[in-house]
Amino acid sequence: MNRLVFIFLIALLAGCTPKQKAMHLRGTAQGTYFSILYYDRQQRNLKPEIDSLLDAFDQSVSLWVPQSILSRINNNDTSVVADKWFTENFNYSQQVARATQGAFDCTVEPLVDVWGFGFDNPSKVDSASIDSIMQFVNYKKVKLVNNKIIKDDPRLKIDFNAIAQGYSDDVVAEFLEKKGIHNFLIDIGGEVKARGEKPDGTLWKVGIEKPAINKEDDRVLKAIIGLKNKSVATSGNYRKYYEKNGIRYSHTIDPKTGFPVKHSLLSVSVITDNTALADAYATSFMVMGFEKARDFVEHDSTLEAFFIYSDSTGQNKTYRTKGFEKLILEEFK
Numbered sequence: 001m002n003r004l005v006f007i008f009l010i011a012l013l014a015g016c017t018p019k020q021k022a023m024h025l026r027g028t029a030q031g032t033y034f035s036i037l038y039y040d041r042q043q044r045n046l047k048p049e050i051d052s053l054l055d056a057f058d059q060s061v062s063l064w065v066p067q068s069i070l071s072r073i074n075n076n077d078t079s080v081v082a083d084k085w086f087t088e089n090f091n092y093s094q095q096v097a098r099a100t101q102g103a104f105d106c107t108v109e110p111l112v113d114v115w116g117f118g119f120d121n122p123s124k125v126d127s128a129s130i131d132s133i134m135q136f137v138n139y140k141k142v143k144l145v146n147n148k149i150i151k152d153d154p155r156l157k158i159d160f161n162a163i164a165q166g167y168s169d170d171v172v173a174e175f176l177e178k179k180g181i182h183n184f185l186i187d188i189g190g191e192v193k194a195r196g197e198k199p200d201g202t203l204w205k206v207g208i209e210k211p212a213i214n215k216e217d218d219r220v221l222k223a224i225i226g227l228k229n230k231s232v233a234t235s236g237n238y239r240k241y242y243e244k245n246g247i248r249y250s251h252t253i254d255p256k257t258g259f260p261v262k263h264s265l266l267s268v269s270v271i272t273d274n275t276a277l278a279d280a281y282a283t284s285f286m287v288m289g290f291e292k293a294r295d296f297v298e299h300d301s302t303l304e305a306f307f308i309y310s311d312s313t314g315q316n317k318t319y320r321t322k323g324f325e326k327l328i329l330e331e332f333k
Contacts, residue, residue, distance in 0.1 A: 020199040029054040032189030039183045057171055060085040061164045073149050074157040082147045089160045089167055090144050096280040097139040104284040105139045105255035109159035117251045130258035166233050166279025169193040193275045194227035203228050211266040211308055224330040231275035235282035236267030252286045263289040264310045271304040
């Protein structure tokens with residue numbers, strides 16, 4: 001999934017000793033940006049290693065790399081063996097699919113493609129064409145056995161775009177931890193993971209974007225939150241869409257209907273311990289809509305969420321869980 005941009009609010013540290021120097025890396029990966037800030041007593045520039053790590057990650061789970069493990073599995077190459085990254089993305093996807101009763105479904109790729117959010121331009125879509133595709137969109141029809149994907153139908157294709165970007169945060173975090181770095185903030189395409197804190201003991205600050213009317217509009221903050229040892233991911237429909245014949249088509253596809261979602265939920269930010277799960281649940285909630293997603297998160301103690309939705313009069317409203325409320329440092333109109 002293409003993600004919303006979280007805005008780093010990085011206070012440059014005027015009084016830090018050399019041992020606490022902030023290392024700030026920027027680059028591109030997965031068709032988007034990354035921004036990583038960490039404190040390293042050795043002041044190492046780890047960008048070359050992180051670049052290589054993210055390139056290797058794409059060789060596992062990217063739809064856009066023709067010889068990736070994912071691409072080969074989608075092309076029914078039966079010799080492919082899943083690696084750790086593919087396996088964990090698949091298992092997390094199936095976990096969230098079961099929890100949300102199919103609101104999240106990693107086999108949605110044929111629908112994403114036919115609606116023009118994948119490799120192809122939008123097709124002529126009607127109920128009959130969607131019904132034909134829905135025969136092979138079902139997370140229950142694919143399984144991982146002995147590190148190999150087994151499909152009930154060879155036309156099934158897997159898409160990790162709604163989870164892999166968040167998971168890549170977790171990959172980089174594991175790398176930094178192994179390097180002995182325990183205070184960092186990772187932002188890959190808007191999915192954010194915070195570990196530890198700043199040298200002055202304050203929390204990492206992350207901005208949450210206010211939904212825009214048009215995708216070209218400037219980015220404006222709705223809130224600033226403080227994070228420590230948590231991940232946050234946001235999903236919304238106001239940046240990635242297209243318009244055809246006066247109709248706006250959202251990139252969020254409901255796996256149960258086969259059509260882009262149409263409801264009042266504009267965006268949702270999810271906080272949990274794991275960025276992959278935060279990413280997947282944010283997408284799930286956009287599929288479910290505000291009321292169902294609110295009820296879901298209120299009964300799951302592992303998740304916190306901040307919803308921005310449109311009421312019956314067209315006015316934007318917000319709803320946040322109690323745990324999320326505690327993390328808000330500042331909120332804007």
